[in-house]
Amino acid sequence: MYEQLAKSIGEKVALTTEEFELCKTFFIPKKIRKKQTLLLEGDVCTYNAFIEKGVLRSYTIDDKGNEHIVQFGFEGWWVTDLSSYLTGANSIYTIEAIEDSELLLLTASAREELMIQIPAFERYQRLLLQNAYIALQTRVNSALNATAEEKYLNLTASYPTIIARVPQHMVASYLGLTPETLSRVRKQISLRK
Amino acid sequence: MYEQLAKSIGEKVALTTEEFELCKTFFIPKKIRKKQTLLLEGDVCTYNAFIEKGVLRSYTIDDKGNEHIVQFGFEGWWVTDLSSYLTGANSIYTIEAIEDSELLLLTASAREELMIQIPAFERYQRLLLQNAYIALQTRVNSALNATAEEKYLNLTASYPTIIARVPQHMVASYLGLTPETLSRVRKQISLRK
DNA sequence: AAATAAAATTGATTTAGATCAATGCCATTT
DNA sequence: AAATGGCATTGATCTAAATCAATTTTATTT
Numbered sequence: 484m485y486e487q488l489a490k491s492i493g494e495k496v497a498l499t500t501e502e503f504e505l506c507k508t509f510f511i512p513k514k515i516r517k518k519q520t521l522l523l524e525g526d527v528c529t530y531n532a533f534i535e536k537g538v539l540r541s542y543t544i545d546d547k548g549n550e551h552i553v554q555f556g557f558e559g560w561w562v563t564d565l566s567s568y569l570t571g572a573n574s575i576y577t578i579e580a581i582e583d584s585e586l587l588l589l590t591a592s593a594r595e596e597l598m599i600q601i602p603a604f605e606r607y608q609r610l611l612l613q614n615a616y617i618a619l620q621t622r623v624n625s626a627l628n629a630t631a632e633e634k635y636l637n638l639t640a641s642y643p644t645i646i647a648r649v650p651q652h653m654v655a656s657y658l659g660l661t662p663e664t665l666s667r668v669r670k671q672i673s674l675r676k
Numbered sequence: 677m678y679e680q681l682a683k684s685i686g687e688k689v690a691l692t693t694e695e696f697e698l699c700k701t702f703f704i705p706k707k708i709r710k711k712q713t714l715l716l717e718g719d720v721c722t723y724n725a726f727i728e729k730g731v732l733r734s735y736t737i738d739d740k741g742n743e744h745i746v747q748f749g750f751e752g753w754w755v756t757d758l759s760s761y762l763t764g765a766n767s768i769y770t771i772e773a774i775e776d777s778e779l780l781l782l783t784a785s786a787r788e789e790l791m792i793q794i795p796a797f798e799r800y801q802r803l804l805l806q807n808a809y810i811a812l813q814t815r816v817n818s819a820l821n822a823t824a825e826e827k828y829l830n831l832t833a834s835y836p837t838i839i840a841r842v843p844q845h846m847v848a849s850y851l852g853l854t855p856e857t858l859s860r861v862r863k864q865i866s867l868r869k
Numbered sequence: 870a871a872a873t874a875a876a877a878t879t880g881a882t883t884t885a886g887a888t889c890a891a892t893g894c895c896a897t898t899t
Numbered sequence: 900a901a902a903t904g905g906c907a908t909t910g911a912t913c914t915a916a917a918t919c920a921a922t923t924t925t926a927t928t929t
Contacts, residue, residue, distance in 0.1 A: 543817070551821050553813070566810045602795070609802045612809060617759045619812045620746070624736070626819035627852030628744050631916065652876065659820030664916055666878055824886065845906065857886055859908055870929105877924070888913070899902075 484512055487535045487559045488587055495610045496603040506604065509597050510587040515580045521562075522578040528567035530588040534560050537584020538648055541576045542656070552656040555581075555645055561611065581649065626659060632668050634658045677705055680728045680752045681780055688803045689796040699797065702790050703780040708773045714755075715771040721760035723781040727753050730777020731841055734769045735849070745849040748774075748838055754804065774842065819852060825861050827851045 485507055492498055498506065510533070515521060521539065522528050532539070539556040541564065553576060556562035567574035568591055589597070598605035625637050635658060639646050646654060655665035678700055685691055691699065703726070708714060714732065715721050725732070732749040734757065746769060749755035760767035761784055782790070791798035818830050828851060832839050839847060848858035 545821060549821075551817065553817065565806065566813070569806060569810075605798065605802065609798065609805065612802065612805045613758065613762060616805060616809050616812065617762075619809065619816060620758070623812060623816050623819055624744065624746065626816055628738060628742075650876075661917060662877070663879085663918085667916090670878080843906075854887060855907070856888085856909085859906095860886090863908080873926100873928070875924105875926070877922100879920105879922080881918105881920085883916105883918070885915095885917090886913105887915090889911085890909105891911105892907105892909080894905105894907075896905090897903085899900100 484535060484585070485510075485587070488533055491533070491559050492604075492607050495607045498601065498603055502601050502603070506597060506601060509593040510589055513586045513588055515584050515586060517580050517583050520577055520579045521586070522564060522567075522574055522576065524575060524577045525573050527571055528564040528574045528576075528578075529590055531561055531563040531568055531591070531594060532556075532578075533587040533589065534558055534562065535585040535587060537586075538581040539578055539584060540581055540649075540653065541578040543575050543577075550656055551659070552653055555649060555653075555657065557644055557648070581653070631658075631660050631664050632671065634660065635665065635668050636672075677728060677778070678703075678780070681726055684726070684752050685797075685800050689800045691794065691796055695794050695796070699790060699794060702786040703782055706779045706781055708777050708779060710773050710776050713770055713772045714779070715757060715760075715767055715769065717768060717770045718766050720764055721757040721767045721769075721771075722783055724754055724756040724761055724784070724787060725749070725771075726780040726782065727751055727755060728778040728780060730779075731774040732771055732777060733774055733842075733846065734771040736768050736770075743849055744852070745846055748842060748846075748850065750837055750841070774846070824851075824853050824857050825864065827853065828858065828861050829865075 488507075488510070489503060492503070492506075511530075513532075515537075521530065521532055522541070524544070534556050536558055539562050540552050541554045541556075541562060542550050542552045544550055554562065562578060564574040564576045564578070566572060567576075594608070598608060621637075621641070625634050629637060635654075638654070638658060645657070649657075651665060651669075652662040655662045658665065660668075681700075681703070682696060685696070685699075704723075706725075708730075714723065714725055715734070717737065727749050729751055732755050733745050734747045734749075734755060735743050735745045737743055747755065755771060757767045757769045757771070759765060760769075787801070791801060814830075814834070818827050822830060828847075831847070831851060838850070842850075844858060844862075845855040848855045851858065853861075
């Protein structure tokens with residue numbers, strides 16, 4: 484149940500066996516079925532979820548009722564609404580399982596305590612955040628300046644996992660395109676080779 | 677010279693006077709004139725710059741020769757290309773002063789050393805990064821899903837400083853709009869009230 | 870396996886914003 | 900004060916992507 488977590492931490496910092504055993508005790512394992520939600524818009528996001536198995540997405544719904552996917556999560560990724568999780572504000576996002584999933588939940592206070600008891604864990608969290616920030620910067624760039632086709636090609640290059648495991652209309656939503664546009668973009672690309 | 681830095685750190689964590697004195701020694705003060713660059717595209721970003729005074733911007737230039745502003749920085753903000761700074765990769769950004777500015781530069785190794793010697797500084801860095809991440813997430817949302825007018829109104833609401841201190845065509849670039857479109861959007865808004 | 874629902878594709882039309890082009894407006898510099 | 904060059908504004912036109920609509924394909928449920 485903790486294989487992915489061990490792997491994820493191990494890639495960034497070194498924990499002793501005892502430290503990792505201690506670490507485990509702070510997490511709450513949870514299974515969640517496809518289409519079930521971990522967080523509902525309007526609620527406070529009480530957990531940071533590490534994904535041992537499965538796929539999740541977080542999304543907002545705008546005034547016109549359109550869904551906008553903000554983030555996907557796969558095995559070995561963390562998913563949360565950081566803003567709500569850290570400040571306790573009501574979330575504007577819904578987090579939902581796309582496939583049956585196994586999660587390890589960490590409350591904000593458990594996370595604080597873990598970072599105090601195991602300094603390497605604070606380091607791990609900071610490194611994760613750095614990477615997430617860099618990835619997000621790339622995404623802003625693509626969102627602002629790329630054409631529909633470029634957005635799609637950038638995504639296939641950077642995150643083939645997303646293309647492979649997520650329904651096409653969700654990929655479209657993640658890229659800020661309509662499903663029709665993404666379908667046409669894919670057709671264009673396939674015709675060219 | 678270190679007023680803004682003291683203020684910025686003080687808002688997030690508590691340092692003793694000795695700690696802050698030690699902290700100062702890790703920084704390299706640097707004055708930079710309007711239009712001078714701190715980082716040139718293709719170079720490695722060796723510094724994380726804290727802005728004591730002035731305004732900076734970072735931008736990329738795409739294949740068609742168009743500038744895309746990625747980030748602005750004002751007094752009390754940090755500016756760098758995090759990806760290049762942390763990994764040593766060549767940067768795709770240029771960082772340039774929009775006004776005469778006073779900076780406090782921190783190399784990556786100085787930063788590492790500081791985080792080891794003063795744990796509260798690592799905490800400070802993590803908190804900064806959290807806030808930056810949350811802000812960036814909002815920006816992605818706006819970039820993907822908002823109309824030109826919404827993008828502009830969001831920005832005026834969240835960062836009036838940017839509107840006030842930065843030339844309009846740079847604001848347009850930051851929002852992913854042409855200067856013409858931003859001009860028209862502003863006109864529309866002013867006609868309505 | 871049949872029925873139903875959801876997803877993807879394709880076509881026709883519309884539209885927000887880009888592009889192209891010209892003019893007026895400040896702000897430096899001389 | 901005149902001259903220069905970068906900005907902002909305004910108008911006309913174009914275009915990438917959205918919207919609307921229908922059909923086919925693929926998943927789910929019964």
